[in-house]
Amino acid sequence: MRTIAHISDLHFGKLDLAVAEGLVDDLTRDPPSLVVASGDFTQRARAGQYREARAFLDRLPQPILAIPGNHDIPLYDIFRRFFFPLANYRRHITHDLRPVYRDDEMLVMGMNTARSFTPSFSGFWKDGAISPEQLLEVERHAAETSPTLVKILVTHHPFIPPPGERIHGIVRGATTAMQTLEACGIDLLLAGHLHMGYSGDTRTHFEAAKRSILSIQAGTATSTRRRSEPNAYNRITIEDGRVTVDVREWRGSAFVSRIARTFLRSADGWREEQA
16 A cells, blocks of 8 residues: 655745644654655745745655646746746755656656746746657656556646636646557546646546546645635555545644545546445
């Protein structure tokens, strides 16, 4: 059995301190096998915000797999934005923009989807993208890994939109990427960005997909920038072909379980276990 604490969108600079302390308490009380932090450690990529984020991460159970988000790239400092976009991230969080965690039950790969410039109708600085080179890296790691391992890809930007919501914030290149991820046997996609928590089968959005991949979104764990949802993170349990996503939300004094959904692995992917 493996457990993953999936936290996202911490946003130091727009932090709820009481929630952050509660998150430290919750994770240290029952340490997971791995902490996954899927981007937006800071609000404006300033050195002071990064130092606070680093001090926070040092208090969490180890190991931690981290990838940057769009807020981790400077917005107003144009020179740094285009020439040294992740200099502070590399200095304070991690130099590794392609982190990999592997044990005898799971392979977890981190992919940086944050970009200095990604033109779109929704605003160039928010959107993310996937490059062909990044997909080749995923293919390589998957090929070197036993097919029995659960294979997980972590990005900041999501692959599927929230249920019932307009399509926005989806990573550029998702359709092409899904073909590669399907062929590689990727099982889970973990992401953040939208400050909304939801889980679902990628086939609901990609009609051409033949194999199910489970997309698991985390809300904002500690930020005051909430979008009609409380602060929350996902505690994911992986055991014997079964994945349980326990959404733990802040209730004013502690994180508690709001809902737990279990998905069973079948020949063509994942199906939700009915109560």
